[in-house]
Amino acid sequence: MIRVGVVGYGTIGKRIASAILKQPDMILVGVVKRAPDYSVKIGISRGLHFFIPDETFANSWNEAGVKFHGTITQLLEECDVVVDATPKGTGMKNKGLYENNGLKAVFQGGEPPEVGDLSFVAQVNYDKALGVRFLRVVSCNTTGLARLLHAINQEHPIDKAIACIVRRSVDPNQDAKGIIDCVVPTIGVSHHTKDLKTVLSDVNIITFAVKIPVTHFHVHMLSIKLRNEVSSREIIDILEEARRIALIPSKDGLRSTAKLLDLSRELERSRFDFYENLIWLDSVCADGKWIHLMQAIHQEAIVVPENIDAIRAISGLADALKSMDLTDSALSITRARFF
Structure with a gap:
């Protein structure tokens, strides 16, 4: 099982987290979020573990009466792979943190191409991504x-x-x-x-x-x-x-x-x-x-399966066909016609 952490819980991050929960070969260790808003409270009700970027965010969570499980540093200690779904530009700033923790990471298309060793679309270049340390899923x-x-x-x-x-x-x-x-x-x-x-x-x-x-x-x-x-x-x-x-x-x-x-x-x-x-x-x-x-x-969802495949590619645990089959089955992705 691949232990995955998600940093960022906005439009893309929450969808990636949900998709990870549906995969037969992945465990969602936790999610990093800055503010304890409604999405966090719903996530907690569904069993998600939330972490904060650092201790300076603790007061706002405590005042809101919302439980968190530690900081991003503690989350990364439990992960094999991290998916960075933070706003544009933040992923590049976070890259050093992932490097220092010896982790592999997947970044989003809002980051510059140089954030990753390869820009990624599963159907196009999955084989080139096998074993790569840092991948950037394009927009x-x-x-x-x-x-x-x-x-x-x-x-x-x-x-x-x-x-x-x-x-x-x-x-x-x-x-x-x-x-x-x-x-x-x-x-x-x-x-x-x-x-x-x-x-x-x-x-x-x-x-x-x-x-x-x-x-x-x-x-x-x-x-x-x-x-x-x-x-x-x-x-x-x-x-x-x-x-x-x-x-x-x-x-x-x-x-x-x-x-x-x-x-x-x-x-x-x-x-x-x-x-x-x-x-x-x-x-x-x-x-x-x-x-x-x-x-x-659909701008909110189309990159979600690519992120899931990117996790498997950098982990080197499945070839392209097997990974995409697993992803598509878990997410009920349609080919050709809906009806």
């Missing part, structure tokens, strides 16, 4: 693009790809960032182009992005030029076989991200999460060497 958008482009590129080499990313502005619980009423473009090429190169260096892609005033899902619009002509049916066949990709028929009423959110409720998904790329089936079209399609990415 939600990069994960979604990498899965899709890798699946196509394996069967039909890509000449170039153009992606327009329509990004949600904040996560649903981030009310402190305020109410917005605008569209904010990223001027020039977005950072996703460079980030994608850290995992798919052989794919020629350019990305553009805008932020819009919504809290659920990113949407990608892609045009992909292959080196050979292909039919829409051939691309659909590839996507139906690809892991962690689901095809969504708009004819069933799934014409918006609002309907996708409702679909997650109807499927009774935990936290209404989608771990899969959601590709609108009707959007897939081929024109000679060009493919065009649209996909939705």
Whole structure:
């Protein structure tokens, strides 16, 4: 069993912690959290052990009457692997602590690539990650693009790809960032182009992005030029076989991200999460060497299975196929169709 600690219990950290609890080969030792808020109290009711960053946080926990099990130093003494799910920039600061404790660690895509020995997407480069000490799971958008482009590129080499990313502005619980009423473009090429190169260096892609005033899902619009002509049916066949990709028929009423959110409720998904790329089936079209399609990415959940696979990869206890099978089974991840 792999003993895992999670540092950070926000949008991604709480989902990773829940996913670890479902794995047959992992033990969640505990979670590091700064403030004893409602999520902590619910976590404690479910048996989670919480730790604080250092003793300066003890008073606020004691005053709130919320039990903690020690500091991060004590947590790390009990772990084999730590997953750092702290806000952007904090993981790099924490890296020295993990090094000093002789631990392996998984970081998130908000950190710079140099935080890890390798940037990671399970379907793309799991084998290269075996036994590596520090891994960086790339961002939600990069994960979604990498899965899709890798699946196509394996069967039909890509000449170039153009992606327009329509990004949600904040996560649903981030009310402190305020109410917005605008569209904010990223001027020039977005950072996703460079980030994608850290995992798919052989794919020629350019990305553009805008932020819009919504809290659920990113949407990608892609045009992909292959080196050979292909039919829409051939691309659909590839996507139906690809892991962690689901095809969504708009004819069933799934014409918006609002309907996708409702679909997650109807499927009774935990936290209404989608771990899969959601590709609108009707959007897939081929024109000679060009493919065009649209996909939705649930920004709160898509990197969760990658984090679980990253834990196994750096622990060297499972090959890619076994790890992804275990992860997908434990999280009930769908391939091809939901119904």
